[in-house]
Amino acid sequence: MAAKAGRSAPLDELDRRIVEELRADGRLSMRALAERLHISRAGAYSRVERLHRDGVLTGYAAVVDPERYGFGISAYVYLKISQHSWKAVRQRVMEIPEVWHGALVSGDYDLVLLVRAPDAHSLRDLVLSRLQTMPDVTSSHTVLILDELPAGRDHQPKF
Structure with a gap:
């Protein structure tokens, strides 16, 4: 079956294993990747290159401990925004360094943001002075994060 226009070919089991290994350690060398998967370095390299070319792998990033940072x-x-304002709000939100992730969602709210701040005072200022007052934001709801699952493929709750 041919891949749809703009989409990559279906991933096989080896592709998925490569992605999982790189999700766990984005700095993994081709040699180490090949050894873990019992394939040649050339095979690992060509598959990783194809996964990049097809847009499955889009980059690599450091996983940061927010508290230590x-x-x-x-x-x-959670933000409610004016109708048809997504692109403008998106651009403004992307300029706020305390916003670590955002998503346009369905349901009672339109946008969900993961925000991080040094302390409660800074968080209050971020929400009340910068997010709630942003043009096209009609209402908001804030939920404090008490604990988080660790990033990576092995999700083990801390509690």
């Missing part, structure tokens, strides 16, 4: 408090901020 200076962000002692985190929250999800």
